[in-house]
Amino acid sequence: xxxxxxxxxxxxxxxxxxxxxxxxxxxxxxxxxxxxxxxxxxxxxxxxxxxxxxxxxxxxxxxxxxxxxxxxxxxxxxxxxxxxxxxxxxxxxxxxxxxxxxxxxxxxxxxxxxxxxxxxxxxxxxxxxxxxxxxxxxxxxxxxxxxxxxx
Numbered sequence: 459x460x461x462x463x464x465x466x467x468x469x470x471x472x473x474x475x476x477x478x479x480x481x482x483x484x485x486x487x488x489x490x491x492x493x494x495x496x497x498x499x500x501x502x503x504x505x506x507x508x509x510x511x512x513x514x515x516x517x518x519x520x521x522x523x524x525x526x527x528x529x530x531x532x533x534x535x536x537x538x539x540x541x542x543x544x545x546x547x548x549x550x551x552x553x554x555x556x557x558x559x560x561x562x563x564x565x566x567x568x569x570x571x572x573x574x575x576x577x578x579x580x581x582x583x584x585x586x587x588x589x590x591x592x593x594x595x596x597x598x599x600x601x602x603x604x605x606x607x608x609x
Contacts, residue, residue: 460484461525463517463535465498466491475499478512478531480520495520498534510534 460483467488469475478496485491496512503509517540521527527535529546536543554562 461492461520461523463495463520463525463527463531465528465530473501475501478534480525493520496534510537512538512540514538514540 462481462483463478464481464487465476466479466481467474467476476498477491477494478498479491480493480495481489481491493516495516496510498510499508512534517535521541527541532541532543535541
């Protein structure tokens with residue numbers, strides 16, 4: 459049986475209050491637990507002494523029996539000097555998934571196609587303007603023929 463020191467949520471909606479409990483890792487977050495070993499009230503200011511309350515003797519007993527804290531509880535225990543907390547490093551957490559990567563690729567392709575279409579449209583507009591200018595120059599260069607009138 460894998461034992462965990464973890465948080466169990468209590469309190470009203472948008473007013474959380476957590477108990478620090480020892481539970482089997484297979485049990486649900488707010489489900490059956492073995493013992494309450496502390497509490498955490500995130501609604502209190504960070505410098506308040508009542509924000510995190512730990513029963514240190516019981517926690518040391520459970521750690522000796524093989525219970526392992528979750529990341530958040532390990533942070534609390536590290537602040538109390540009961541556990542050596544190390545910040546986790548998950549470089550893959552911030553990377554997008556397969557579907558998001560596919561969407562980014564499609565978006566990039568659409569952007570490139572749009573830019574190519576704009577460039578082609580500008581080029582066609584320049585060619586049309588040049589052709590119109592050339593036609594206007596030809597019209598100016600050709601002598602105007604006055605209509606012959608019979609006397």
